[in-house]
């Protein structure tokens with residue numbers, strides 16, 4: 001009895017140590033990734049359904065790992081979270097995004113609004129606005145080319161502060177949207193209270209929108225509700241022509257998804273820009 005208990009606790013401690021070692025190694029790797037610019041941006045086009053034109057692109061981070069190849073966020077975000085490195089990541093992506101907007105303008109004489117994902121915690125950070133102002137100035141870009149997507153899967157602890165931040169961003173000309181709409185906490189409360197420009201309907205509602213009547217009803221209602229409140233609607237995860245046509249018919253403003261394009265590298269995206 002006592003013996004097996006001991007063996008178990010030894011295993012347990014060893015497990016904790018190897019987990020600790022793993023995190024320590026990851027911390028070094030991630031810091032190295034940031035300094036060596038192994039973290040790169042991919043871009044996914046967002047299509048305006050009224051004009052049939054590209055209206056913006058979402059920035060999605062990838063890790064070009066020297067040994068493991070190209071990693072998607074799902075493969076390293078747990079470590080980022082455990083190590084508390086999200087604000088470093090967000091700042092890095094924000095800087096690179098502003099740099100990219102400026103670069104594309106110089107090269108292609110064309111500015112594409114870029115939407116980036118910001119963890120809700122960052123919205124509540126005191127130096128967030130200041131940081132953004134600095135970057136707009138540093139790269140000399142007008143604020144209308146930057147959009148921020150905020151996910152409501154984190155409980156916003158200080159809604160007043162988040163509201164203040166969004167109002168300030170709006171006054172600066174920066175657009176804010178709610179990501180993964182319908183899946184998180186108190187969506188309706190946010191929609192009512194937060195002065196946002198756009199909601200992004202989560203992929204899970206779009207997947208079966210063309211075959212499942214309840215999903216269709218939900219999506220229609222989300223669109224009506226948002227329009228009634230003066231907000232634009234983008235549907236995520238559009239994978240088929242049928243979904244796209246249906247969404248257009250029920251008044252959705254914009255779409256994003258594999259049917260239009262997967263997230264692509266900068267090189268591929270600039271080719272896409274020249275084709276359009």
Ligand code: C2E
Nearest residue numbers: 060061072073074093117118119237238239257258259263
């Ligand atoms: P998200 O913001 O909801 O981004 C959309 C995700 O859905 C992306 O996954 C994209 O590749 C995928 N997707 C797009 N269209 C389709 C489609 O038609 N079908 C399917 N099945 N999937 C589609 P990805 O790139 O793996 O990113 C996952 C999540 O990681 C993102 O979800 C976002 O929450 C987070 N994320 C990505 N980049 C960043 C970043 O730079 N900063 C922060 N804080 N979070 C990020």
Ligand code: CA
Nearest residue numbers: 058117149179
């Ligand atoms: Ca997003």
Ligand code: CA
Nearest residue numbers: 179180200236
């Ligand atoms: Ca989303």
Ligand code: CA
Nearest residue numbers: 151179180202
């Ligand atoms: Ca998501």
